[in-house]
Amino acid sequence: MSEFRSGPLTIKAIRMVAQAIRDFYGISNDKPFPIAHFIENMPRMFAKTGFEFHVLTDSNPRLDDKHPANTDVANHIMYMKQTTYDNMCDGHGFERFTGSHEVGHYILSCVYGVPLYRTLSDDEDVPSYMNPEWQADTFAAELLMPYDECLYLSVEEIERRYCVSKKAAQTRFNKINGISKIIL
Ligand SMILES: [Zn+2]
DSSP: OOSEEEOOOOHHHHHHHHHHHHHHHTOOTTSOOOHHHHHHHHHHHTGGGTOEEEEEOTTOTTOOSSOSEEEETTTTEEEEEHHHHHHHHTTOHHHHHHHHHHHHHHIIIIISOOOEEEOSSTTOOOOGGGOHHHHHHHHHHHHHSOHHHHTTOOHHHHHHHHTOOHHHHHHHHHHHTTOSSOOO
16 A cells, blocks of 8 residues: 555556656667766756755665655655665666666656555555656666567577566566566
C-alpha cells in the first residue's frame, strides 16, 4: 500500500520521458546511463526549482535499510545514504537503480507534472499505473535499459551493457518478452 497515489501514467508515457532525459543528456541508447553524474548535476540543471541533493550518514534516521534514498518532491530535495551513494558512484547495479528510481520521482512529479495525492485510507486500492512507486520503478527501468535496444538482448547482455543488477536485467527481459514467471 502506498501512502500516495499519483495521476495516471502509461508505460509508453514514462518511456517517452525517460528517452527525453537520455536525449537531453546526450547518451545514446546502447550506452549505460551515467546516473551518478546526472544526479550530481541536478542542482545545476534544476537550479530554478532550488533542487538540492544531500548525502546522509548511514546512521541518519531519515533513511533506513528499506529506504536508502528518498525524494521530497514538495521541497525539491533528494536524500541518499552514504553507502548507497558510494556504491552508485562505483557503478553497482542495485544502487544505480535506486538512484534512477529517485530521479523518476523527481522528474515525473516536478518536471513532467504528474500530481501526487495522499491516499484516503490504508484500504484504498491504488492501481499500479497510479502508484508513484510503480511509476518510479518503471522510469528507472526505461532510463537504464532502453526498450528498443533490449528487445534483442539476453539477460546477461542487458546486465553487462547497462550496468544493472542481474535481478533488474531479468525483470526487464521477462517484461519485454512477455514472461510473467521465470520458468526454471
Ligand atoms: Zn520511491
